[in-house]
Structure formats: structure tokens, C-alpha cells
Amino acid sequence: MEYIESLLEEYYELSEALLALGGPNKDSDLYDEILSIEEEICWECSLPASIKNRQLFQFYKPSESRETNIQNAIHSLEQARSKYFYKPEKTFSQFLEMNANHDLKNIRVPMVNGTFYEFLYPV
Incomplete structure (x- = not known):
């Protein structure tokens, strides 16, 4: 979990930097790096890198601390992983x-x- 925490922390730092620059149009290399970190987070949590799984940690509350946001994201990712693995393949x-x-x-x-x-x- 420590590695996922460090990935999420790096992800939030780069997202804030990209937001400060003005969005993906201003720095496409930074945006590509953020996308690769998103894929790695999903991969480390044994989840497919779908839009739904990426949204589990993309949106964070600026009113809360970074540590709280990271713990909330990890909790959401763990729940999604449990649902993904225990979902029956066929009804x-x-x-x-x-x-x-x-x-x-x-x-x-x-x-x-x-x-x-x-x-x-x-x-």
C-alpha cells in the first residue's frame, strides 16, 4: 500500500501543477505523465484502467488534507477491487x-x- 500511496501523492502533486499551468492544453507531456500514473495506480490495485476506475481517485476534495484524500482513494480502490474480483462472470x-x-x-x-x-x- 505504501507504493500506491506514493503514486497517489505524486498524482495529486502533478494534477495540481497541471491545473496551475492551465490544463492539458498547456503542457501535454505533463498530462501524458499523469495518464501513465493513473494506469499504474489501476494496475497496482489489480483493476482495469477504465474511466470508472480512474474516477475513484481522480476527484478529490480540496477542503480536506492530502492524506485524507489519499486514504479515501485507497479505500475506494480496495472496495472496487473486491467488487471486481467477486463479481460472477455470468448471471x-x-x-x-x-x-x-x-x-x-x-x-x-x-x-x-x-x-x-x-x-x-x-x-
Whole structure:
């Protein structure tokens, strides 16, 4: 996490410098460097460098301290990483459509509290 914190700190410093210069039109090299840092932050957090994931740390509140903004960004990135990794690749209805021509067997596994965990197994 220390590396991500240092990347975010560098990102915020360069963003403020670019804002002081007048935006991306004034210094395209600095803007390209900021974009590469954005990609590296997403890569280090095991997230795709999409617009949605970049927005997790792009917008920060100037009224709060830089450390608070960095911690908020790290928290948002961790939540997004958890959602990204635990998101099912296919919904249950898509799974059923895919296996419509195959026979499916419903398996019930008893749990400790007396309930059952059910899942479908293609036969």
C-alpha cells in the first residue's frame, strides 16, 4: 500500500501543477505523465484502467488534507477491487441459457446450521 500511496501523492502533486499551468492544453507531456500514473495506480490495485476506475481517485476534495484524500482513494480502490474480483462472470439465468441443451443435476449440500447449499451441476 505504501507504493500506491506514493503514486497517489505524486498524482495529486502533478494534477495540481497541471491545473496551475492551465490544463492539458498547456503542457501535454505533463498530462501524458499523469495518464501513465493513473494506469499504474489501476494496475497496482489489480483493476482495469477504465474511466470508472480512474474516477475513484481522480476527484478529490480540496477542503480536506492530502492524506485524507489519499486514504479515501485507497479505500475506494480496495472496495472496487473486491467488487471486481467477486463479481460472477455470468448471471444464473445466463448459466441456465448456456446449459439449456445439457441436463443439469441439482445438488444439495447440508450446512452446519441445518440449511442446504444448492447448486446446479451439468451432467
